[in-house]
Amino acid sequence: MNNNYLERLFIEELNSEGEEIVIRGSVFLRDQILSKLEPETYELAFQDWKNQRKQQAIDTANQILEIADNKQRFHKLKEIFRRNKLTPFIGAGLSMPSGFPSWKGFLYEVQKESGADFPIFEEHIHKGEYEEAAQLLFDVDEGHLQEHLENQFGKSPNLGELQGIICRLPEFFKETIITTNYDDLLKKIYADQDIHFDQELCGIDAEEFKKLFGEGYRILLKLHGTFISKNKRVLTQDDYQRHYSEHNILRTCVMESLFSQSLLFLGCSLDKDRTLQCMAEIVEERGKDNLPKHYAFLSCENLSDKERTTRRKVLQKSNIFPIWYDGDHDESIEALLELLNDGES
Known part of the structure; x- marks a missing residue:
């Protein structure tokens, strides 16, 4: 194929x-x-x-720009993209069309045979406490959780089976990529386009990230590590508390370096997210006017105007500004990326 x-x-x-x-x-x-x-x-x-x-994609994107205050925000984003100062931040939403689970879906799958107390587990999920839900599963049966992590995110589908806008990312972004995903899709897709990363770094021990990123190396930064080992990933509440602490490498060497240029969040829910929380703390410490703006393509489907405004205000605490869409996830993101990359508009 x-x-x-x-x-x-x-x-x-x-x-x-x-x-x-x-x-x-x-x-x-x-x-x-x-x-x-x-x-x-x-x-x-x-x-x-x-x-x-x-x-057709550009026409769709122009319709999306009529939502809320998207238009002016997108034009600012395009200026940053044209200066080659935009780094994509890839979440689980871009891997899902290729058969990989969402964070929530993965936790539910592990819970089935874990022996964990379901009412407690489900309460965590309903509150958006995914770290706590993962911690519960880890405490009950560490081996069961790790096996599912390897089975779900360690699978390697053929390139001809991959689906969605993640397959086209090399057309739009050819430099550093940041992801919280545990799978190896990005590395595989970029290699197939003969684009190879100078360094592949794991967030929890990426001391050299700031230096390499600043010097223009092409990096694949797996912010939360991989599926391979509990010592190389951030998954449970204990993991997050340990690695996002004030004096840890992930916080001091990596997260603060992400403010050296603008990020574009793709396939990320950005809802009760520890990365988001850490970014908000950095913005509060350093002042939003002294830091670059970040952007996110986010669905506003089923959100009222009031709910959308509330979300925007929360995101702005992390210097993240949303560009909303209300259609299909992959089609909308692909449309916006086509317009971002289009030299005529």
Whole structure:
């Protein structure tokens, strides 16, 4: 299967236009016939399809900009992007289309056979206390939690099976990437596009991050570590309290360095988030006027105007400014990234 994500989508659409072509018992797919017999026509058709898809995405993005005060905020974000001073911060929402669980979904899956007290576990979940829920699962059966972590986030799907806007990130961002995800999707996707990171760092021992980031090295920073070992990741309440403490590497060497240029949060819920809390503390200490603004593409579906305003005020404490969308998660993010990358607007 072709590993180019857009071409895979094009082929799927091309082959869905009618029934399979059968000649003397042999099945032929439309893309195979066109690419073999008329390669120039195939390439022209693919380019035309890409152009139409891009224009549709830009039209969608322009509609999104009519929501709330998105328009002026997006124009400011685009200026930062054009100066190559924008670093993407990738959350679980971008891995989910490829079969990886959300943080909440993962915890529920572990709980099923853990033996943990379900009413206590569910109370933590309903309050958004995911760290506490993870701690409960860890305390009851550490081995069970670690096994699920390795099974869920250690799986390695074929590139041809990956889905969603995460597959296109190398088109938009070619330098440092920051993620709280435990999986290896980003490394795999970038390597497939022949973009290799100079350094892959784990947040809890990334003492050199500030220096390398400042010197322009291409870094994959896995802020909360990996699925491999409890000593290399941030997952439970004890982990967060230990690694986000005032004098720890994650706080002093990494989190404060994230304010050296603007971040764009993609696939992050930013709701009762320890990273968000830490950023708010840094903003309070150093003053919001002395720090760059960060941005986030966030869903406002099912939010009232009042609820949206309340969320915006909370995010601003961390110097994060939302650009809201109310449609499909992946389609909306892809549309906004297309408009961000479009040189004509």
